[in-house]
Amino acid sequence: MGQNFKCFFLLCFLILLYVCGLLIFAKGFLLKRVVVERNSTCKVDFAMQSDMHGEKGCWMHVRYKKAIIIVIDALRYDFASFDPTANDSIPYKNRLTFIKNSLMKPNNAKLYKFIADPPTTTLQRLKGLTTGSLPTFVDAGSNFASSEITEDNFIDQLIGHNKRIKFLGDDTWIGLFPNRFNKQFPFPSFNVKDLHTVDDGVLKHLFKEQSKNDWEVLVAHFLGVDHCGHRYGPNHPAMRDKLSQMNDMIRNVTRSMKDDTILFVMGDHGMTKTGDHGGDSKDELEAALFVYSPAQITSQHNLWKERDTISQIDFVPTISLLLGIPIPFSNLGQVIEELFTHCPWWQTSSDIKKVYHSTKALRLNAKQISYYLTSYYEYSSDFPIQKYYELQNLLDHAEKDLQALVTAMVKDGATRDITEDLKILRGHYIEYISQVGKICKGIWAKFDMMSISIGILTLLLAISTNIYYIRISDSSEVPNTVVILILYCVVYLTYAMFQTFFVGETLSAFMVYILAIVGIVMIWILTYNFSAPEAVAETCLSLNINNIFSWMIMLLYFVLFFSNSFVVHEDSVTLFFTQTLTWIFCFKSIQSFLVKYDTAQLDQKAKRHKTQHKTYDIMRTLTQPSILAIFVTLLLNVLVRFSSNFRACREEQWTCSLSLFLYPLASLPEELTSYRNVRYFFSVGCVIFFLLSIRKYVKHSGNFQGNSAGIICIKYIYPICGVAIVLHWALQGLPQPILDALPVWQQIFLPRLVYILLFISFIATTIKPLTIHLLPKQEKFSVQADGTVIPQVYNKLKQNFKDEKEAEHPPIVFGLGTTYSSALINFVVIFYLLLVLLLGDGPSPSLLFAFLSVWLFLEVYTASGTFTKMVFSGDESSGFGLTKACKVNNIWPPVVFMSTLFATLFYSTGHQATVPSIKWESAFTGFHGDFDYNIIPAILITLNTFAAEVFYSILCPLLVIWPLTDGLFLKSMAAKKEEPGHWKGDFLLLEDEDVFKQMLFRLFSSMFLFQGIKVFGSMCAAALHRRHLMVWKIFAPRFVFAAVSSFAVFTFTLLTYLIIINIHHALTRWVKQLEHKKKK
């Protein structure tokens, strides 16, 4: 008990070290922008109202009294633009005919390419679209809990100038702007499957509200197009319907518009070919902006080349000045100057007026940005000072030019070529604005080097501690020096956390560095000087082929994070590594078979053989252990390679095309619809195969008797779950309209049933984890004649292990030799079913392949292990060879193999280390609509994304348990040698309790070490490449994914540890009970 607790505590402490290191690093690396909480006011010295026309505004006159802003989520530019060459069968092309028709009147309508800044998630985009500032990477994570905007934005400015705002649509707005709108009709945004609720809701109120006279600004946010993209991708008939609906809506809105109203129709981001967004590919960034008014907006001229591509933040100053309110304080956008080339109050319009008017808008814009920069400077010294003065100079220069120009105009009239001068001036302002924008984009990826270096040092400390753990696992007692080490680390952690989160960049950071380095050196000295009580034959640092290769692969894995192309192709690279390791193990096991092969003797024999008879028995050759090992390895390779069919593509892999298995079943592309049934039944077959083989295994190992909780689960509950999952998939394969027509409870019933059943079986198997069955003494052992006679008799013999001299009638126990493994397998099935449900029918078969590959690997590993040999050849006198085997066994190579295998599986379950490839829709398995708490969708999405890691953590203790139970493979080879009575299976673990714990501790420490080194690699790469072009696209997401995946492994490993301890205690209790009974 004490030992268990100690090990658990040590592991928890290690996790704490890792997590703190990651947090500190993330704080420095994923930096937020400093928010300047100041608002623009009307009282500024630069805004002089010199126009003597129009209604008086704040910085400029009020050009339009009213504005309608329609946000169509994910309206890509090519959805809105007209392409005469496009084929009519493409569902998303040329559907917005109203835009095309109104562009015939170029003075009343404009269409722009509306470039979003990454990250292209709705929340970030809305922040950018209202404040005019640039979002940072960190905000992307908070998409679920939208938080109120505190920065100055045009909504607040409108309210400040007594304009009434009406809002309809996506409730993200309400989260950003609580209590700002005079009237609001919010609709839940998170349910991606629901294409119509939001849109129909908005449409129901939109026209009624528009016709009322109680608003100045009307905001409507439609989600249908985005949801349609998430659900089906752009290439689906549903998209045609949705876009046509939007087209009708725009037409109806414009029909009742008056001359004092302007309409903006915009997309907040685009979508990829698969309909996702979040990243920064061209398709995601290019949204559309359509501006329309019944009155003339702009005028024709040929003074300068008009822009057709604008940035999304440009919208903010434009709408502010058009409505006569100040530009929000922290805006960095540039006004769309074309919209300021016409005023309805002009009697005549000349080029000078046009240029002057638009230059005026640009000047106000530049002045506002200069104000912002000055006050930003007070908050933070990020901005390069030299550049700041350079830019300030440019602006001052332009101001002077303007003054001179105005003076000249007043003095001499329009004698000089004022138009040209104004155009030059205009160029200065534009340059100023764009320069500032560029520099700001650069500095908001400014890193806090202190936190980054402290984070790296903390992680190094954690890795050193981890290696020390593996070292001390050689001895059965935890040495006392650990206490000192933990105390030291606690002191260090407190100091480091305090330094990074409260103190900030000061000189005292050096103290942290020194503490960390001293700690690392200390731990290495401890590790080096540690000597186990007994000599250890092989540790994770000794030289042999397995070890060298495992370390080499580990090292390569570490190094590959530093190369962007290797990170992009990590899926293929991990596959390559996994296959290499399988062959290393194969080679090792062949070597161990043939090491005693007497070549000299057999040489002669063969010669004699040749002369005598030349018959050649193919079966004998094929059943040779080494040939078998090669076949098993090949099969393992085929499984791993085949599961690479389930991979998703990241956008940098330009040769990759999306696999058949990753489309939603309901919306396969046309050329693949014929595979629909094949795919579905393949997935179904995989589930059935898994459940049947588990049943078969449990039956074979004799754990299928009696009616304990685990057995009932395997007999009844899991098949029911399997059926429910399969039916759920079939339901998901229905066309969308039919599915939507079903009542909600029918849609969520099946997954919920699975959740509940799995939860029940989890609880039941936790309470009663043992699947052994004790036959009452008086009961005669009768064989059921149902075809399983042989295993039953065999098991009876097998379990007959108690010393026969001691008790005359030994109790007959079923399945004692596989107590641990079958109890653990129960949990494996629970998690398998859960993950399969969440993964959906497409990628779920790869989980089965992973399971089978683990099984095959365990067979090869068992056969090659010095482990099994030690247990069995352990001399009879000393009892069990387990202690010795444990000392000899080196768990590091198999752990490396398993870790790389599951790193491959991460990709084979249809994931990539990028934000757009996260499967958000998995949050809706069993839930419909919105969530009160974000915790449930967060858990479901994490389980879906890191399914591989979770499954790995549950399976890994088999590395310790399996070799004792003998694989089929080994049995077939060694059948002659072993008499059945000798076999005790993993029951040995109960007898050598200390060793068992020691082995588990070593196993988990090794797993943590792998994860730690992996996350350390991605971290160092991210820190090193922080100025790399691709940092936000490749290195930063890789780091985040590595961090979260290691966290998933940590958590679920601890859970597995608890499960194993629970099984162990249950078994101990059971044995005690048995002895008690016997005494009676």
Added chain:
Amino acid sequence: MYISKECRDTIKIKIILKNGSLLFCSSIFFHVIAVLFGAPFLESSAETFHFGMTMSATVVVPALCVMGTNTVQWIRIFAQNSPELGVESIVYFSTICSIVGSWLGAFPIPLDWDRPWQEWPITCVVGTLFGYCTGVIIGAAHLYINYNRIKRIKIT
């Protein structure tokens, strides 16, 4: 032992057939291994087979020339790592080095240098050949060093 001319011929034909079919099988084996390690399954299968043939030429052919189809010899040399000094040790080194070379040859493929030679299987084939050459050189060096040592031992 006397063997008649016809008999010798049949033996030769037999050996040629046996070794030829072994070579073909090993090419297929390496082809399959390449696909399993991540080479494309259907596209460029001719190139993959080319790689398989290169592999079998550097890995299997030398070994076949020296040891023939005698399994026991193969086991002794490759599974028990105890080749005799001489031709066997050179074959041993060249074989291992060409496997390692072809393995290392895969590494430039994912890099984004956009060179035409990064196409599968060029780098792997080149890696195999380089590995083979290195193996032969290492074998020769190993032979030279050990031969001198043995000679010295024998002299003293």
